[in-house]
Amino acid sequence: MAMLEFTDVDVHYGQVQALRGISLSVEEGEIVALLGNNGAGKSTTLSAASGLAHPSAGTITFNGKDISQGKPWDIVADGLVHVPEGRRIFSTLSVLENLQIGGFLVKDKTLINKRMKRVFELLPLLEQRKSQQGGTLSGGEQQMLAIGRALIAGPKMLMLDEPSMGLAPLIVTAVMEVIREVNEQGTTVLLVEQNARAALKVTHRGYVLENGVTTVTGTAAELINDPRIVEAYLGA
Template sequence: MAMLEFDDVEVFYGKVQALRGMNLRVDEGEIVALLGNNGAGKTTTLSTASALVRAHAGRVAFNGQDVTRAHPWNVVSAGLIHVPEGRRIFSTLTVLENLQLGGYLVKERGLVAKRIERVYELLPLLAERRTQQGGTLSGGEQQMLAIGRGLVAGPKMLMLDEPSMGLAPLIVNQVMQVISEIRDQGTTVLLVEQNARAALKVTDRAYVIDGGATTIEGSARDLMADSRIIDAYLGA
């Protein structure tokens, strides 16, 4: 079953076209990566899916519902959660307070508490740091907090924008392992990532985006063996 679909989506920033007939599909239970250079349209794709950016043409569907003209809060309520590039945690709030804000639209406070406990089980370091201000965490810890905050919202699908940016290789591996565990626990994942090697190790499929459109699509295994991907993203 398709969880997220883009059909010939076009997006403009003023007179600059960012997406040019974008087509992609993410099925339930998958981890799918979007690969590409800076300015290719990866972040715009996520922002369009979450209704932060409005498509000028084409159709965006989430879980079978047309969300092309939806409001961002309706998309969140439907279960599509976007963890943006740069973490964007609240630096002066504690880890616990940041996580609680992830459940802002959840009416049952008891459900928020249960989800926070599940986040602590998945990311025990956050439990140890629960009373610590977010701004005092390391970069890797802040990324885990941003992911955990997204999970408290109760996503059917989690979109992650550059979760490995600025992190040491060991921490990148830990982040990717967490992403894999999130999928194993039942959440579909769409991952924007410049570290193609790390992304392809945990994803089922990937799209390469260039000039605002998908140019290559395939299984992670096939793309890791594709000479175009090796030359452009993986090295020798």
């Protein structure tokens, strides 16, 4: 059984259909990429899984539970955590306060402290900057903070929307390495990314979305060597 599964999912925003019968799955332990141009439906796919948008048809299951019409906070409590595009940190709060907000559903303070220690081991820069205001961090540091905040919630699966957006190439490499480490420590990852080359270096499999439809799927190696993908997303 897949950890996350979409079966024939449609999503509408008013009269506009954003997803058209999408079916995809993510197995436990994988990093799966969703690739595609702007407007392809990638962010809508994550929003549908996290309860921010509800399907008009089809089903979404997480660990066998139907979450198609679920509330976002219940889905987070189930272990499916979404890091949205644009990072969305609280700029006037300190790094530490931003991280603590990630644990708003966790009642056990000992557990929060344990996860905080893990985040600081994975992202030591956040510990160095913990009393600094979030808004004073660089773009790459804010992305690390957004990932760290999500990890405090204790995700079984982490969904990341465009984590490399607006970042310099060296910082993109660092962010992707953090994603790989998070996965190696036991968290499944669904990654939405326009930087296909960076994404396919760390992912196991991928799906390509076009106009709300999945058009190509395969392992990272298959996608890297697919002439259609090379031409459309990787350059010659």
